Amino acid sequence: MTWQRKIRMTGNSDFFEAFAASYCDYYRDVDAGEAVRHWTRLLRAAGVNWATNKVDGTNPTLLDLGCGPGWHLGPWGDQGFDVCGLDSSPSMLEIARSHPGNGPPKRLYCANILNPASIGQLNQRFDRIVSHFNFLNLFAPQELDALFDSISTLMAPKGLFAFDYSPKPTISAADDTSGIETIKTEGTERTIVRRWNLSDGTVDEIYWFHDIEQLRRISSRHSLCVLHILNWPLSDNLPGTRNLIIAGKDEP
Numbered sequence: 001m002t003w004q005r006k007i008r009m010t011g012n013s014d015f016f017e018a019f020a021a022s023y024c025d026y027y028r029d030v031d032a033g034e035a036v037r038h039w040t041r042l043l044r045a046a047g048v049n050w051a052t053n054k055v056d057g058t059n060p061t062l063l064d065l066g067c068g069p070g071w072h073l074g075p076w077g078d079q080g081f082d083v084c085g086l087d088s089s090p091s092m093l094e095i096a097r098s099h100p101g102n103g104p105p106k107r108l109y110c111a112n113i114l115n116p117a118s119i120g121q122l123n124q125r126f127d128r129i130v131s132h133f134n135f136l137n138l139f140a141p142q143e144l145d146a147l148f149d150s151i152s153t154l155m156a157p158k159g160l161f162a163f164d165y166s167p168k169p170t171i172s173a174a175d176d177t178s179g180i181e182t183i184k185t186e187g188t189e190r191t192i193v194r195r196w197n198l199s200d201g202t203v204d205e206i207y208w209f210h211d212i213e214q215l216r217r218i219s220s221r222h223s224l225c226v227l228h229i230l231n232w233p234l235s236d237n238l239p240g241t242r243n244l245i246i247a248g249k250d251e252p
């Protein structure tokens with residue numbers, strides 16, 4: 001093995017903190033403005049009541065959950081939302097604070113979505129929550145209850161949660177010649193582990209692939225109902241097939 005010192009990791013939130021400095025460079029071709037416009041077109045075509053003003057005339061609130069460097073904050077603001085970002089990585093949020101394309105300063109929260117105490121500090125409910133770039137794939141099956149519980153807590157009544165989602169790995173182990181990516185199947189669970197060599201050590205990023213019926217079942221335990229599963233023909237230059245999933249919060 002030629003891997004450098006392995007940085008001790010306790011989960012994907014630690015991975016992104018270690019990877020933050022390289023993230024923008026690695027994903028520099030992502031067109032966040034086009035992704036937001038594309039989601040908006042898909043939502044409109046599916047008849048989702050996404051961007052309506054509130055009865056008091058104020059703009060609907062939107063939380064970008066797992067906002068990372070905050071690329072999507074400005075474009076969602078341009079669509080008429082009162083936008084906030086949340087991420088567990090202080091280094092990602094530091095980039096989000098200073099990124100020139102993010103528009104006027106936004107409220108940014110540093111919190112771990114799996115930790116109810118850290119979510120409690122927000123003291124706000126959102127009309128819309130979005131998670132871009134396979135956020136749900138970052139969580140193990142045993143974490144999904146805590147994840148949906150926090151999302152439900154953060155949502156206003158009649159709120160909507162939209163997230164892109166890869167239902168299965170898009171490469172097979174046989175295709176993998178990079179040496180950094182391995183696919184593991186344990187029981188019914190499938191994961192991709194990507195090993196990154198950074199300047200100060202090696203870090204692993206883990207993606208879990210959940211069955212959509214499992215997501216539907218677990219989210220329903222937290223008053224969230226999967227309303228739409230839309231196919232997302234890729235218009236950006238990221239690999240993979242994706243769905244755009246929309247879940248709604250039951251009325252209390």
Ligand SMILES: C[S@@+](CC[C@H](N)C(=O)[O-])C[C@H]1O[C@@H](n2cnc3c(N)ncnc32)[C@H](O)[C@@H]1O
Nearest residue numbers: 013016066067068087088089092112113132133
């Ligand atoms: C795949 S990146 C996506 C970033 C950004 N949305 C984008 O599209 O470029 C996932 C983000 O989720 C954050 N994250 C991972 N686990 C988290 C957790 N438990 N709570 C809050 N944020 C988390 C990471 O720090 C990272 O910024």
